[in-house]
Amino acid sequence: TKPKEPELPLFFGWFLLPEEEERIKCATMDFLKTLDTLEAFKEHISEFTGEAEKEVDLEQYFQNPLRLHCTTKFCDYGKAEGAKEYAELQVVKESFAKSDELSVTALIVTPRIFGARVALTETQMKLWPEGADKEGVAPALLPNVEALPAGSRAHVTLGCSAGVEAVQTGLDLLEILALQKEGKEGTQVEMDLGTLSYLSEGRWFLALREPITADTTFSSFSD
Ligand code: A2P
Numbered sequence: 001t002k003p004k005e006p007e008l009p010l011f012f013g014w015f016l017l018p019e020e021e022e023r024i025k026c027a028t029m030d031f032l033k034t035l036d037t038l039e040a041f042k043e044h045i046s047e048f049t050g051e052a053e054k055e056v057d058l059e060q061y062f063q064n065p066l067r068l069h070c071t072t073k074f075c076d077y078g079k080a081e082g083a084k085e086y087a088e089l090q091v092v093k094e095s096f097a098k099s100d101e102l103s104v105t106a107l108i109v110t111p112r113i114f115g116a117r118v119a120l121t122e123t124q125m126k127l128w129p130e131g132a133d134k135e136g137v138a139p140a141l142l143p144n145v146e147a148l149p150a151g152s153r154a155h156v157t158l159g160c161s162a163g164v165e166a167v168q169t170g171l172d173l174l175e176i177l178a179l180q181k182e183g184k185e186g187t188q189v190e191m192d193l194g195t196l197s198y199l200s201e202g203r204w205f206l207a208l209r210e211p212i213t214a215d216t217t218f219s220s221f222s223d
Helices: 018-035 039-043 083-088 090-095 139-146 168-181
Strands: 011-016 069-074 099-109 113-118 155-160 188-190 194-198 204-221
Touching (some): 011 018, 018 155, 018 204, 069 083, 069 204, 099 155, 099 168, 139 168, 155 168
Antiparallel strands (some): 011 204, 099 113, 188 194
């Protein structure tokens, strides 16, 4: 009999250590609490609620994911293209179960998701699959995404609104970065954590004054 192939996970990524998860959740929740009280945010509230006068409690609006992580490769148990090849990469095997530090440089909020932008180091980029930035991107946005540096999609999903899947965070992040590149930034507000900008249709981007670092382990997840 043939030896059984090792099973492929749902995805590979950097997983925040439990204590780091708590720290990041607290810091980012504080930001959400402040954001929904800002006049600039209230002006665009209908993009979240569908009604101009309605209030929104962003802490309730977004549901927390189970384990905070930054996905490198979504394998879908082997159904995703390139899953097996990724799992077999020497760098993936060597990095597996090793600690690594991630650097969060921005937070994003849209009517769909709440996320953290991750700035990957050159070493971390070796674990970032080629073409990962473009996966599932709408054809109309592809040229803009191709113009962004590789790894631009790297992020941690911090929350999703009802009925929204986590994969949306990377797509919304790319859209925001493409708009910024075109110089389409609107209102800017100075906050304790950094500069908040509005990018139309309920999209908000907080560029952190100081990056937030988080200790992680590179690993895989299967449901
Ligand atoms: P993300 O990395 O943006 O958080 P799910 O629970 O929906 O199956 O997803 C499991 C993880 O894999 C999530 O972290 C999710 O998004 C990511 N993910 C899901 N689908 C894709 C996809 N098509 N491409 C890239 N990442 C995906």
